[in-house]
Amino acid sequence: MNGDSKSTGAATLAGGVHDVYGEDRASEEQIVTPWSRTVASGNVLLRDPRYNKGLAFTDDERDYHYVRGLLPPAHMSQELQEKRLMHIIRQYNTPLQKYMALMDLEERNERLFYKLMIDHVEELLPIVYTPTVGEACQKYGTIFRRPQGLYISLKEKGKVYDVLRNWPEKNIKVIVVTDGERILGLGDLGCQGMGIPVGKLALYTALGGIRPSECLPITIDVGTNNEKLLNDEFYIGLRQKRATGQEYDDLLNEFMYAAKKAYGEKVLIQFEDFANHNAFNLLAKYRSTHLVFNDDIQGTASVVLSGLVASLKLTGGTLADHTFLFLGAGEAGTGIAELIALEMTKQGKISLNEARKRIWLVDSKGLIVKSRMESLQHFKKPWAHEHEPCKGLLDAVKSIRPTILIGSSGVGRTFTKEVIETVSSFNEKPVILALSNPTSQSECTAEEAYTWSKGRAIFASGSPFDPVSINGKTFIPGQSNNAYIFPGLGLGLVISGTIRVHEDMLLAASEALAQQVSKEHLEQGLIYPPFRNIRKISAHIAAGVAAKSYELGLATRLPRPADLVAFAESCMYSPVYRNYK
Numbered sequence: 001m002n003g004d005s006k007s008t009g010a011a012t013l014a015g016g017v018h019d020v021y022g023e024d025r026a027s028e029e030q031i032v033t034p035w036s037r038t039v040a041s042g043n044v045l046l047r048d049p050r051y052n053k054g055l056a057f058t059d060d061e062r063d064y065h066y067v068r069g070l071l072p073p074a075h076m077s078q079e080l081q082e083k084r085l086m087h088i089i090r091q092y093n094t095p096l097q098k099y100m101a102l103m104d105l106e107e108r109n110e111r112l113f114y115k116l117m118i119d120h121v122e123e124l125l126p127i128v129y130t131p132t133v134g135e136a137c138q139k140y141g142t143i144f145r146r147p148q149g150l151y152i153s154l155k156e157k158g159k160v161y162d163v164l165r166n167w168p169e170k171n172i173k174v175i176v177v178t179d180g181e182r183i184l185g186l187g188d189l190g191c192q193g194m195g196i197p198v199g200k201l202a203l204y205t206a207l208g209g210i211r212p213s214e215c216l217p218i219t220i221d222v223g224t225n226n227e228k229l230l231n232d233e234f235y236i237g238l239r240q241k242r243a244t245g246q247e248y249d250d251l252l253n254e255f256m257y258a259a260k261k262a263y264g265e266k267v268l269i270q271f272e273d274f275a276n277h278n279a280f281n282l283l284a285k286y287r288s289t290h291l292v293f294n295d296d297i298q299g300t301a302s303v304v305l306s307g308l309v310a311s312l313k314l315t316g317g318t319l320a321d322h323t324f325l326f327l328g329a330g331e332a333g334t335g336i337a338e339l340i341a342l343e344m345t346k347q348g349k350i351s352l353n354e355a356r357k358r359i360w361l362v363d364s365k366g367l368i369v370k371s372r373m374e375s376l377q378h379f380k381k382p383w384a385h386e387h388e389p390c391k392g393l394l395d396a397v398k399s400i401r402p403t404i405l406i407g408s409s410g411v412g413r414t415f416t417k418e419v420i421e422t423v424s425s426f427n428e429k430p431v432i433l434a435l436s437n438p439t440s441q442s443e444c445t446a447e448e449a450y451t452w453s454k455g456r457a458i459f460a461s462g463s464p465f466d467p468v469s470i471n472g473k474t475f476i477p478g479q480s481n482n483a484y485i486f487p488g489l490g491l492g493l494v495i496s497g498t499i500r501v502h503e504d505m506l507l508a509a510s511e512a513l514a515q516q517v518s519k520e521h522l523e524q525g526l527i528y529p530p531f532r533n534i535r536k537i538s539a540h541i542a543a544g545v546a547a548k549s550y551e552l553g554l555a556t557r558l559p560r561p562a563d564l565v566a567f568a569e570s571c572m573y574s575p576v577y578r579n580y581k
């Protein structure tokens with residue numbers, strides 16, 4: 001018995017605080033009981049990030065909730081706090097310091113964090129999301145302070161449901177899950193991939209309006225093959241090589257069914273940054289039993305298709321009039337290719353086979369052609385057309401003569417001067433998308449695309465680039481990133497009570513996004529609307545997705561709201577401080 005003052009004779013410790021539960025006096029060997037109050041008032045209220053509002057507590061609130069004296073006497077509105085925080089964040093020298101400051105803020109004051117994110121989305125997105133989140137994942141063990149999200153490792157096999165029940169929130173609507181094997185274009189970061197689900201879910205709230213308490217970031221830790229991490233004393237994950245085969249499948253399966261048991265049939269599970277040897281299989285296995293989608297395959301496809309549809313207004317022609325060449329034939333590349341082909345079949349009298357013939361992909365071994373069929377992974381086979389082998393991208397560009405060039409290889413600086421000059425030599429307005437993240441892995445920079453194409457490229461990239469000035473003309477590069485799609489897509493699925501994701505919903509999301517591109521945007525060479533309008537954009541995407549879901553009979557929230565955009569907007573989380581009684 002360690003907390004009994006009678007037995008020890010010491011009723012107080014540490015400046016007179018009554019140590020009722022004995023934590024302070026317990027020696028390191030003694031066992032203590034973790035304990036916390038359940039009603040948030042006083043110091044507990046101030047330290048609860050969901051309810052804390054710092055100096056914005058009114059005098060009455062300070063009285064009623066026992067915080068008088070726990071705060072300095074001044075009052076500060078949320079707007080003034082926001083101004084102060086932005087000032088502090090802008091003082092930091094490096095993006096990683098800003099990232100850490102923002103994560104600390106989220107831990108301290110959730111509403112203020114989201115107010116900042118929403119009001120300064122263009123400035124803060126590159127911090128909380130790509131590219132900075134990539135660096136944060138690489139250094140996650142070193143910068144680790146408090147855990148965010150739920151870790152399910154091989155050690156939890158057989159207990160996954162219990163682990164999910166440990167999460168403090170019970171009403172979960174969206175899970176983003178990774179196993180950390182393909183984090184952006186940075187490869188296997190093991191357990192440190194947690195930064196990605198955390199970042200994606202912050203965007204679900206800030207960009208898509210899903211309540212923070214309804215979001216659950218999860219990392220499944222099956223080990224890592226990253227030697228550097230395995231030898232890093234600060235690594236936070238299991239120190240073993242990745243489990244594969246049955247052992248991997250069993251843990252994933254246990255997780256998928258435990259998630260449904262814990263949160264219901266309609267919990268949305270977004271697969272994120274799995275390596276392609278698992279990603280396609282997981283999607284195929286669970287798409288008919290769970291509400292799932294793979295962001296890298298499907299979300300990316302939807303955002304890229306949207307940008308391409310918008311770009312047709314600049315280049316002319318229909319999708320089927322274009323020739324597409326991808327560098328990278330993995331999740332992103334083949335996912336985009338499939339959706340483009342599907343859209344072509346919907347637009348015209350063209351078969352899927354005919355549509356696919358307009359699309360070519362290059363992988364690490366060269367152009368995907370028929371003669372390679374035997375050795376190709378299943379997701380590449382539909383793209384193996386009759387053609388001579390081409391070793392590198394440049395040869396493929398010369399031979400295929402694409403009108404649209406898309407980078408999805410995860411390898412930086414692969415769109416060389418020669419590649420861009422060649423593609424620009426036979427296109428008045430070449431469409432060039434350098435999708436790979438983070439910035440270091442981008443196939444080219446915005447400046448390179450505009451300079452080497454002599455200002456003619458219609459360019460967008462996965463990670464943001466600043467505007468570029470060439471010979472007095474300013475070019476504004478767009479960001480082609482699935483962050484435009486998944487928050488609105490998820491919102492649409494959640495508010496309509498959708499039970500399964502259908503490809504037509506991805507097309508609906510894509511179309512809704514393309515509709516937000518105005519004439520003025522196009523005149524500036526932009527094929528995506530600015531992120532600053534993202535909440536409105538997300539509401540439109542959500543409405544498009546929900547409408548499609550009702551049409552397909554997959555929505556369970558009845559009756560169908562008449563005005564789905566207004567309904568989506570009304571469902572969105574607002575970070576404005578609430579009054580407490």
Ligand SMILES: NC(=O)C1=CN([C@@H]2O[C@H](COP(=O)(O)OP(=O)(O)OC[C@H]3O[C@@H](n4cnc5c(N)ncnc54)[C@H](OP(=O)(O)O)[C@@H]3O)[C@@H](O)[C@H]2O)C=CC1
Pocket residue numbers: 182183184185186275276295296297300303327328329330331332333362363364365407408409410411435436437438441461462463480481482483
């Ligand atoms: N902008 C956005 O919204 C998104 C961007 N991405 C980015 O796209 C990139 C790829 O992701 P993902 O498709 O999931 O990855 P995958 O690993 O599934 O695919 C990568 C592909 O690139 C090929 N590749 C690798 N190196 C080379 C090379 N030197 N030359 C030619 N091809 C090469 C691989 O070839 P092989 O098959 O032969 O190994 C593979 O086909 C990442 O950087 C990721 O961050 C992903 C999703 C969304």
Ligand SMILES: CC(=O)C(=O)O
Pocket residue numbers: 130183184185273295296436437462481482483
């Ligand atoms: C954006 C994204 O999902 C990726 O790069 O993996």
Ligand SMILES: [Mg+2]
Pocket residue numbers: 184272273295296
């Ligand atoms: Mg991803």
